[in-house]
Each structure stands twice: as structure tokens, then as C-alpha cells.
Amino acid sequence: MPLAGAAPAAATVSADRLAKLVASYPDHLAAVVDDILVWRDGTRMTIGSDRPARAFEDMVRSATIADQLRQTYQPGPPQDRPARDESPGRLRNTAFFVKMYGDCAKGGVTRLMRPVAWMPKTASQTIQLTNVNDVAARMERVIDLLDRLPDRLKAFLVPSAGTYNCRVVADTGVPSMHAYGAAIDIHVGQSDYWAWASRRGEIAYRNRIPFEIVAIFEAEGFIWGGKWYHFDTMHFEYRPEMFG
Template sequence: MRRLTFMIFILLILSGCVSNNRTNESEFKPIEDTRENIPISSGEESEAGHDMQVPQMDTYEITMRRDLLCLMMAYPEFISGIERGSNDEVYVVMKSGQKILYDDKKQKTYDQKFVNADLQDTMELLYPLSDISKLMEENCDPGRIRSYTFLKEVYGGSRQQIEKSLKGVRIGGQVCSFNRNNGAAEGLEKAAKEIIVLAEDRNNIYSSVFPVNGTYNYRVIAGTGQLSPHAFGIAIDFKSDKRDYWKWANRELGQQRLNEYPREVVSAMEEKNFIWGGKWAHFDILHFEYRPELIIKARNYVKEFETGEAWYYGFPLEGADVKSYIEIIDKI
């Protein structure tokens, strides 16, 4: 009898151990990682005034939103909103009521982009704010691709409209016509003042800038049917050198000129939202063009891995305007 009782007791203990082991297996079973389906959140209120919790976005969507924000920051008097169409196309809405397509989603060659660019094409290449020591690689021309529909909305859709928007900017004894819209003429005035001060003590700066070769000129780009940015009054060519332009000189001569060109002039112009044709493969070293959207994009550029918190990571959120632009873009 004692033996039977002892055997029952042992069986009960063994049964309990098996049960406990099963419980432990359940407790420590790996949980499937479903983070890719969970919105990223910092758990705090963002500086933009709304929850940082955002849906997962692919690289294209993030890039598009950042481009749109740059455009809204660069042209506050001309862009009224952003709309998404029924087929998922996105439009920049101008204050005139004109809607300009951001991306036609077509695969294009460089020449096709040059002739018929949408806004995505114009923003695609990142303009390098850092100095360059070598001419850019083939077809790397950040800013040389332009949306003419957009430029006409901002600076004038006809020669008559453009010329009504011109004002004289004094540069080293010359009076140069420049478009006053969107702060272009004001930016040139401020940059010119800095350059004139620099040129007083630096002969190489003076000899690279003066006399100014040209600003407003209603013409097409040589060899194309496209209007020059000079036709809109938003570009300036400083003193010309035979090695300045890709059609005048080979790359070896262009590289020599690039090496010599005073970077203080470049910095002064970039600070006032001008891009430099010296940073194009189709080099145009005497050429500067007012393109604030590209300078804003370059200043606020972040690498892809840094956009984890929110698509607008890195942009300044101190001003109410930027916050309102973010809110508009978040609604599309």
C-alpha cells in the first residue's frame, strides 16, 4: 500500500513538471516582428504642432513631399496649395488658379527632360552647396532642367509681362535689368554689394566679375528652342572668358577655368539663392541663376536613413509658414 501511494505521488510530480514546461514554452515563444506595419512615433508632440506619428512612406513619397515643401518655401507669393488628383497625380496649385503637375511619371532621356520638364525633373538632381574641384560628370546639371510652365507663372508668361516686372540693379557702375518677382532682383542687389566689397581688395575677383556680360535678354538658348533663363530676367553672366562655356571650350580648358574662378563670388551668390553654372557638366562658369528652391533643398538635405521620424526631418520649424506648408502637404 505504501509502495502504491509513493508511485502515485511520483506520477503527480512528473505531471506537474510537464505542465510547467509547456507553460514556459508559451511564455518564451518568439513574437513575430510586425514593425513594418506599425507607424513610427516619437510619443511626443512635434514642433509642427501635430503628432509625429506618420504612416510608412516609400522613398519616392518622401522625396516628393520634401520637394513640394522646398517649392512652397521658395515661392510663397505664388503657390497657394497642393492637390492630389483622382489618379494619384500631384499638382502644385498656383495663386492664379493654374495647376502644375509635379511628376508625369514618364521615363525620359536627358534631352526629353530638357525640352519638356515637369517639376520632379527640375528638382531631381541635388545641387552641391559644397565646393567642387572637378567638372561634373556627364549630364549632371542640377538646375539646368527647367519647368517653363512654372517659370512663366512666377516671372511672366510673355515678353511684355516679364518686362513689366524688371527693375534696374546697379552693379559696379552698370545698371542691369532683373526680375523683381519673388525677390530675384533683391537677391542680386545684396550679392552684388558683397562682391563689390570683396573686389576692392582682390584683383582676381574684380577681373572675374566686371564688366558684367549680361542679365535680361529675351532670347532662346543657342541650339535649342527653349527660352533662356535670361529671358525671364533671373540670370546673370559675369565677365566672359573663352573657357567659360562648354560650347566654347573643351573640358580640359573648362577645368582650368573652374580651378581659377574665385569661390568667394560663388559663395556670395549661393547665399542669396543663386545656383552656379560652374556646377554643371554642360559648364557655364560665368552664369548664375536665381533658383531658391534648389538652394533650399540643398540646405535642408538629409540622407535617407535620417527621415525616420517624419518626412520633413531637418527643415526649420520655427516659423508658422513652414508649419502651415507641412500641414497642407500632409493632407494630400
């Protein structure tokens, strides 16, 4: 009998997912050897593949590298509302991302960031994104396409509600991808967020963001918070390892 509240996730992480992880971050990751992730600089991190899945609310606070890969992000138009606790990308191993992007509390993230013009053909706004993994350059390719969309779609994008923010996610205590300069929130006034819609423990899914916008981000390796049970429809973050 499954544990109450257990996440709908496999107990182990496949070799394919681990290979995809290494391939997703070629500047940083070298190989997987047994249960160890080997970085290009020789750093070794335990993956945790042999440990069983825990309840989602436990994994989200202390995700192993294996936990980070237990769910898969499906690109393309959403088929259904997300299943209970199916929030692919919300599990993040803090040591993994601090190693890759820096520790924002120690100033390690901002020195790797640069300014990017958000929707320059539409409105004047400067956002800050990390150069690590070419996130800033990828976002510029996203912006080039977003800036060609019709006005009815640009209304969801302008202004951006922000990128870099050295903070933890309120309900988990774990840094979000905003703390690494690798996430963006689009127009908050056109967005929906699970914590605004949560009543008596049940989350009523809601979204207004058209998929044409999401598809442009997905093509550059950004996942969308609108595909999460804990939905955050203004939110995109660079997570190429999550794509199925």
C-alpha cells in the same frame, strides 16, 4: 539595364523636394495636392511625379515640373567635376517660369524689372532684373558683398556680360532664366562654357571662377552654372528650389 544616355536621376521626386519648391516661392505657390501644384491664385499645374525619368537630352527640351526637381544643386565648394549630364537647374519647366515671371515675347517680363547698379564702387554699369521673388533686391545684397572683394576677384565680375535677354538656350530651344530677368552673366573674358570646350561629344570641364564669388551668390539663392556638366561658369540664376 539603364537606358543609354539616361540621366543619373531618381525616377520619382520626393515629398521633401516638392515641399521645398512651395517654400522657395511663397509669393506664388500654395501647396502640392497629389500630383498637382496649386498656385496662390488658384492655378493648378500637373507635376508629373509618376512619370519615369527620360534621357537628359529629352528632359532638357520638355521638362515637367517633376523633371525640374530630379537633380539637386549642392552649395559649397565643388567636390568633383560634374558627372555626365549632372546639370542641376538646367531642367526648367517653361509654363512654370512663364507663369511666375511673365512671357518675355509678350512684354510680360520687362514691366516687372527695374534697374540695379552692378558693382557701383568698382565700375559704372546698370543691369535690369525682375522684382518678382525680390530677385533685384537679392542681387543688390550680392553686389554689396562682391563690391568689397579684392581687385583680383573683381576682375572676374566687371563688366557683367548681361542679365535680361529674351531668347531661348541654343541647344534646347527652351527659354533660359535670362528671358525672365532672373539671371546674370559675369565677365565673359574670365569664363568658360561647355559649347566652347566640347569635342567629339565629350565635354572637358574647365573653370577659372574662384569659389569666394560663387559662395556670395549661393547665399542669396542663386545657383552657379559652373557646377553643371554643361558648364557655363559666367552664369548665375535665381533657383532656390534647387538647393539640397
